[in-house]
Amino acid sequence: MKEGPDIARIGMLFGDPARANMLTALMGGQALTATELAQAAGVTVQTASSHLSKLEEGGILAQRKQGRHRYFTLADAAAGTLLENIMGFAASRGHLRHRPGPKDPALRKARVCYDHLAGDYGVRMLDSFVARGAIESDGDNLTMTEDGRAELGTLGIDVASLTSNRRPLCKSCLDWSERRSHLAGTLGKALLAHFLENGWARRSDESRAVLFTPDGERKFLSLFPAG
Amino acid sequence: MKEGPDIARIGMLFGDPARANMLTALMGGQALTATELAQAAGVTVQTASSHLSKLEEGGILAQRKQGRHRYFTLADAAAGTLLENIMGFAASRGHLRHRPGPKDPALRKARVCYDHLAGDYGVRMLDSFVARGAIESDGDNLTMTEDGRAELGTLGIDVASLTSNRRPLCKSCLDWSERRSHLAGTLGKALLAHFLENGWARRSDESRAVLFTPDGERKFLSLFPAG
DNA sequence: TTCATACTTCGACCGTAACCGAAGCATCTT
DNA sequence: AAGATGCTTCGGTTACGGTCGAAGTATGAA
Numbered sequence: 001m002k003e004g005p006d007i008a009r010i011g012m013l014f015g016d017p018a019r020a021n022m023l024t025a026l027m028g029g030q031a032l033t034a035t036e037l038a039q040a041a042g043v044t045v046q047t048a049s050s051h052l053s054k055l056e057e058g059g060i061l062a063q064r065k066q067g068r069h070r071y072f073t074l075a076d077a078a079a080g081t082l083l084e085n086i087m088g089f090a091a092s093r094g095h096l097r098h099r100p101g102p103k104d105p106a107l108r109k110a111r112v113c114y115d116h117l118a119g120d121y122g123v124r125m126l127d128s129f130v131a132r133g134a135i136e137s138d139g140d141n142l143t144m145t146e147d148g149r150a151e152l153g154t155l156g157i158d159v160a161s162l163t164s165n166r167r168p169l170c171k172s173c174l175d176w177s178e179r180r181s182h183l184a185g186t187l188g189k190a191l192l193a194h195f196l197e198n199g200w201a202r203r204s205d206e207s208r209a210v211l212f213t214p215d216g217e218r219k220f221l222s223l224f225p226a227g
Numbered sequence: 228m229k230e231g232p233d234i235a236r237i238g239m240l241f242g243d244p245a246r247a248n249m250l251t252a253l254m255g256g257q258a259l260t261a262t263e264l265a266q267a268a269g270v271t272v273q274t275a276s277s278h279l280s281k282l283e284e285g286g287i288l289a290q291r292k293q294g295r296h297r298y299f300t301l302a303d304a305a306a307g308t309l310l311e312n313i314m315g316f317a318a319s320r321g322h323l324r325h326r327p328g329p330k331d332p333a334l335r336k337a338r339v340c341y342d343h344l345a346g347d348y349g350v351r352m353l354d355s356f357v358a359r360g361a362i363e364s365d366g367d368n369l370t371m372t373e374d375g376r377a378e379l380g381t382l383g384i385d386v387a388s389l390t391s392n393r394r395p396l397c398k399s400c401l402d403w404s405e406r407r408s409h410l411a412g413t414l415g416k417a418l419l420a421h422f423l424e425n426g427w428a429r430r431s432d433e434s435r436a437v438l439f440t441p442d443g444e445r446k447f448l449s450l451f452p453a454g
Numbered sequence: 455t456t457c458a459t460a461c462t463t464c465g466a467c468c469g470t471a472a473c474c475g476a477a478g479c480a481t482c483t484t
Numbered sequence: 485a486a487g488a489t490g491c492t493t494c495g496g497t498t499a500c501g502g503t504c505g506a507a508g509t510a511t512g513a514a
Contacts, residue, residue, distance in 0.1 A: 005317035005403045006324045007310070008247035014238030016502075024231055034461060047503055049462055059320035068460045068511040082316045083234070089309045090232035093286035097233045139395035139412075143370050168366030176232045185366070243472075261491060274473055276492055295481040295490050456514080463508070471500090478493070484486085 013058045014086060018043050019051050023060070023074075023083055028208045029115045031064070031071035077167050080114035084184065088174030096176065108177045110210040112203065116188030117195070117210060118175050121220065125191070126172070126183040128224035135170060140181060142170035152187075157194060162186040195220070240285045241313060245270050246278050250287070250301075250310055255435045256342045258291070258298035304394050307341035311411065315401030323403070335404045337437040339430065343415030344422070344437060345402050348447065352418070353399070353410040355451035362397060367408060369397035379414075384421060389413040422447070 014020060018041040025032060025040035032040070038048030052072060055061040062075045074080045090096075110121040117125065126142075129135040134148030149159045163169055164186055171185035183191070192210075195201045200216025203209075212220060241247060245268040252259060252267035259267070265275030279299060282288040289302040301307045317323075337348040344352065353369075356362040361375030376386045390396055391413055398412035410418070419437075422428045427443025430436075439447060 004251055004324060005314040006247075006322040007251065007313050007317055008242055008244045009322045010313060010317050010320070011238050011241030011243075011247060013242075015235055015240075015242035016238075017235045018502080020233075020235035020238060024234065035459095043502085044504060045461065046463085046505080050502080053462085058322070065461095065511095070461070078316060078319060082312055085309055085312050086234050086237060087232040089305060090234055090237050092305060093237070095233040095236045095285070097231060138370075138390065139392055141368060141370070141395035141398065141412075143365075143368070164366055165364075166366065168368035170368065185368075245472080262489095270472085271474060272491065273475080273493085277472080280492085292491095297491065458511100458513075460511080461509085464506085466505090467503080469500105469502085471498105473496105473498080475496095476494085479491085481488100481490080483488075 010058060010060070013055055013060055014083075016051070017041075018047065019055060022048070022051065022055070022072075026061070026072065026074050027080070027083060027087075027114050028112050028203075029074075029080075030203075031073045033069050033071055037072060074114065077114075081171075081184075084113060084173050087176055091174060091176035091179065104207065104209065106204070106209040106211065107207060110201070110212065111208040112192070112210060113173060113175075113182070113184070113208075115192065116173070116182070116184050117192045118173070118182050119177055119210075121210075121212075121224075122182030123175055123178045123180045124226060125220075125224045126181060127227050129183070131227050135183075137172075140172040140174075142172055142183070142185075144170055144187070155194065157187075157190055159187070162190055237285060237287070240282055240287055241310075243278070244268075245274065246282060249275070249278065249282070249299075253288070253299065253301050254307070254310060254314075254341050255339050255430075256301075256307075258300045260296050260298060264299060301341065304341075308398075308411075311340060311400050314403055318401065318403030318406065331434065331436065333431070333436040333438065334434060337428070337439065338435040339419065339437060340400060340402075340409070340411070340435075342419065343400070343409070343411050344419045345400070345409050346404055346437075348437075348439075348451075349409030350402055350405045350407045351453060352447075352451045353408060354454050356410070358454050362410075364399075367399040367401075369399055369410070369412075371397055371414070382421065384414075384417055386414070389417055 021041040022037045025037060034048055034052060035045055038045045041048060052061065056063055059075055060079050061072050064071050108119055110117060110119045130137050133145055134151050136143045136145055144159065152159050168185045169187050170183060172181040173184035175182045200219055201210050201212040204211055248268040249264045252264060261275055261279060262272055265272045268275060279288065283290055286302055287306050288299050291298050335346055337344060337346045357364050360372055361378055363370045363372055371386065379386050395412045396414050397410060399408040400411035402409045426440065427446060428437050428439040431438055
């Protein structure tokens with residue numbers, strides 16, 4: 001009845017298990033077809049189709065049709081950020097969906113969180129940046145220092161080109177598996193892209209896991225020593 | 228089925244209109260009784276009681292009983308921040324619940340957003356800080372400058388005492404009525420408290436509106452000139 | 455054209471949860 | 485002690501939305 005944004009509308013969109021599963025699957029950052037999302041959610045394609053149209057209608061998902069396929073992605077970075085926030089909050093309240101059996105250790109070690117690196121390696125990277133003064137941390141507000149810019153330059157990452165006024169350069173994102181923060185933002189995205197492009201790691205086909213090569217892992221660990 | 232935070236659980240909590248209304252009411256930052264919340268949500272006390280226990284169970288609300296009253300508040304700043312995020316996202320998608328009749332212009336001018344100032348005056352304040360170099364803005368990441376610390380010191384606000392590692396000093400928060408950002412974080416909280424304590428403004432009894440006195444408004448406007 | 459694949463729409467079923475009336479506790483007042 | 489107020493619990497109704505089978509549309513392949 002009151003004035004204001006319609007929280008309930010978007011809360012409801014996130015509030016269904018099937019839809020939540022689809023969105024979690026899309027946190028991998030890559031576009032998925034309706035059938036793939038149906039499988040991820042554990043429902044039939046008809047049901048999935050209904051859910052997907054609701055999510056699109058609500059501005060959370062975007063669709064692009066290609067031939068007879070329909071690829072769905074998160075609508076934009078804002079949708080991804082909100083998802084991350086909700087995941088972080090849920091994790092902070094202990095609302096985890098534990099599968100006590102054989103968990104996937106690769107997922108806890110390193111995975112994709114929309115477009116950046118999460119998991120053990122994700123928090124390790126941020127911790128390392130903060131420890132050596134490349135990034136300054138004030139609460140969960142992160143700022144890049146001059147030293148940091150220089151260091152990333154030697155890695156071949158041009159920080160200046162990453163600054164945008166639509167999305168922050170550095171952003172902390174609460175990691176559900178580690179209960180600590182890892183690095184998001186355009187820099188987080190660029191770093192993950194860097195690892196993948198230079199062959200340090202590759203994405204798993206089935207899950208959001210990031211699989212490091214032996215050589216890539218050695219480089220990563222020496223670049224980001226544990227605190 | 229998959230591993231991960233239970234998004235659906237908390238999405239569902241935000242996804243009911245009655246609960247959403249209660250949470251919106253609690254964005255005022257002050258504790259409300261079960262009966263008041265029932266009225267705000269437009270349901271009976273029995274129904275409200277059920278909703279409130281679910282929200283408390285989910286870690287979104289906290290309760291403290293005082294005599295025969297039960298006061299409810301948002302559990303912590305994290306809950307408030309998540310609410311703000313969802314409101315901002317909903318507003319960015321145009322999901323507003325318009326009451327086309329007599330809107331409340333006071334609410335659009337200045338209102339409380341959990342614990343800081345929002346509305347026209349809220350974004351004006353942040354814009355002004357950024358324009359004069361007291362705060363630097365990188366995307367929606369905000370950083371306080373030395374000039375800013377000095378200026379706030381003359382106002383009687385000790386910035387050093389506001390730094391915490393649980394909550395950022397400056398944080399941007401998307402304003403649904405203005406579609407721009409205003410200042411949140413511990414500094415945003417301190418500034419609102421400053422206005423209220425020094426009699427520049429007072430809170431409305433019925434709504435989240437912040438009502439400036441003629442004198443307070445003059446001081447505010449000269450302190451934060453429009454861009 | 456004919457068949458196969460990818461997806462949507464329709465219709466019906468069904469379970470969950472939102473809702474309220476009534477009754478039950480707890481706390482304060484007189 | 486008796487009454488009033490604030491809130492919760494119980495029980496029963498109802499409606500909304502998630503679900504799938506079946507049929508319909510669009511695109512690609514043979």
